[in-house]
Amino acid sequence: xxxxxxxxxxxxxxxxxxxxxxxxxxxxxxxxxxxxxxxxxxxxxxxxxxxxxxxxxxxxxxxxxxxxxxxxxxxxxxxxxxxxxxxxxxxxxxxxxxxxxxxxxxxxxxxxxxxxxxxxxxxxxxxxxxxxxxxxxxxxxxxxxxxxxxxxxxxxxxxxxxxxxxxxxxxxxxxxxxxxxxxxxxxxxxxxxxxxxxxxxxxxxxxxxxxxxxxxxxxxxxxxxxxxxxxxxxxxxxxxxxxxxxxxxxxxxxxxxxxxxxxxxxxxxxxxxxxxxxxxxxxxxxxxxxxxxxxxxxxxxxxxxxxxxxxxxxxxxxxxxxxxxxxxxxxxxxxxxxxxxxxxxxxxx
Numbered sequence: 001x002x003x004x005x006x007x008x009x010x011x012x013x014x015x016x017x018x019x020x021x022x023x024x025x026x027x028x029x030x031x032x033x034x035x036x037x038x039x040x041x042x043x044x045x046x047x048x049x050x051x052x053x054x055x056x057x058x059x060x061x062x063x064x065x066x067x068x069x070x071x072x073x074x075x076x077x078x079x080x081x082x083x084x085x086x087x088x089x090x091x092x093x094x095x096x097x098x099x100x101x102x103x104x105x106x107x108x109x110x111x112x113x114x115x116x117x118x119x120x121x122x123x124x125x126x127x128x129x130x131x132x133x134x135x136x137x138x139x140x141x142x143x144x145x146x147x148x149x150x151x152x153x154x155x156x157x158x159x160x161x162x163x164x165x166x167x168x169x170x171x172x173x174x175x176x177x178x179x180x181x182x183x184x185x186x187x188x189x190x191x192x193x194x195x196x197x198x199x200x201x202x203x204x205x206x207x208x209x210x211x212x213x214x215x216x217x218x219x220x221x222x223x224x225x226x227x228x229x230x231x232x233x234x235x236x237x238x239x240x241x242x243x244x245x246x247x248x249x250x251x252x253x254x255x256x257x258x259x260x261x262x263x264x265x266x267x268x269x270x271x272x273x274x275x276x277x278x279x280x281x282x283x284x285x286x287x288x289x290x291x292x293x294x295x296x297x298x299x300x301x302x303x304x305x306x307x308x309x310x311x312x313x314x315x316x317x318x319x320x321x322x323x324x325x326x327x328x329x330x331x332x333x334x335x336x337x338x339x340x341x342x343x344x345x346x347x348x349x
Contacts, residue, residue, distance in 0.1 A: 001089060003122040007200055014086040016077070018102045018174050019093055019120065026186025027189030029091075029123055030197045035076055037066050037098045066101060073102060074109045080113050082202040091116035091123075124189075127196040131225030136204045138229060139337060142212035143238035145175065145301040146252075148326045149211045152238070154331035156209050162202045163209045169194045172218030173252070173302060177265040180253055181216060191220040198304065207337065212308075234335055235314050237309060238323040242298070249294045262293065273300050 017033040051059035157163040158263035284292035323329040
C-alpha cells in the first residue's frame with residue numbers, strides 16, 4: 001500500500017506501528033497503535049549484532065525475540081481486526097523485515113492486513129513534500145498578548161472555518177510563560193505529524209486560519225515550508241484595549257496560580273526585560289499582585305509584537321480596531337475574508 005493512497009483515506013485504516021516503543025514515542029502517525037516486534041533493548045542488540053558480528057547472528061537473535069511475542073501479537077491483532085471497522089495497515093521504519101514479519105504472521109493467522117510501502121519514512125517524506133510544495137492559502141490572526149486570538153479561532157472553527165490551533169497541538173502558549181498549565185510538549189517530530197494530519201483534512205480551495213506565532217512554540221518548531229508561507233500571508237492584526245488584554249492574561253494564568261512557575265518564566269526573560277522591570281515583577285509576585293506582574297510582561301511582549309508587525313509585508317496587514325469582544329471580532333473577520341471590499345482597511349469600526 002502506497003503512502004498517497006493511505007493519506008487520501010486515512011480514516012479507513014487502523015495503523016499498527018511495529019517499531020520499538022522508543023521509536024514510536026519519538027514520532028508516529030496520529031491514530032497509530034504500537035505493537036512492537038522488539039523492545040528498545042532488543043532492537044539495540046539486534047542492530048549491534050548485525051554491525052559487529054554477522055547478519056545471521058542478528059537474524060537468530062531477532063527470531064528469538066520475535067518468537068516469544070508471536071502469540072501476544074496475534075491476540076492483539078485479532079482484537080483490533082474484530083473491534084475496528086477500519087482495515088489493518090502495518091508499518092515499521094522503512095517497510096522492511098519487521099513489518100514483513102508481522103504481516104506474514106497476521107496473514108498466517110487469518111487476519112486480513114496490508115503493509116505500508118516505505119514504512120514510517122514514507123510518511124515523513126510525504127510530510128516534508130507537502131509543506132514545501134503544496135499550494136494553500138493562510139489567514140493569520142495577530143495581535144498583542146491577551147488579544148484573544150485563540151478564542152477568535154475557536155469561534156471561527158464553530159462557524160465552519162478551517163482552523164489549525166498551533167498552540168493546542170504544541171501544548172504551549174508560545175511565550176516564556178507558555179508551558180504553565182500545559183501537559184508535556186510532544187516531540188518536534190510528533191508536533192509535525194499532528195500538524196500534517198490536520199492540514200490534509202482540509203479543502204484547499206478555502207483558506208486555513210492560524211494564530212500568529214514565532215517559528216518556535218516552546219520546544220517545538222514549524223516545518224520550514226509552513227513558516228515561509230506564514231510570513232507572506234495576510235495578517236489580521238487585532239487591536240484590543242490594554243485593560244481587556246490584562247484581564248485575559250490574568251484569566252489564562254491565575255487559575256490555580258503557581259507563583260514559583262511565574263517567577264521561573266520571568267527569570268527566562270530577565271536580560272531582555274531589564275533589571276528594574278524584573279525586580280518590579282518579582283516584588284509584585286511576592287505580594288501576590290498578579291495584575292502588576294502581568295502588566296510588566298505585556299509591555300515586554302508588546303515590544304516584540306510591534307517589531308514583528310513592522311517586519312511583515314505592509315500590504316499584507318489588515319488592521320482591525322477595538323476588537324475587545326471575541327465573537328464580534330470573529331464575525332468581522334469572516335465578513336472581511338468573504339468580502340474584502342466590504343470593510344475599509346483599518347476602519348472596520
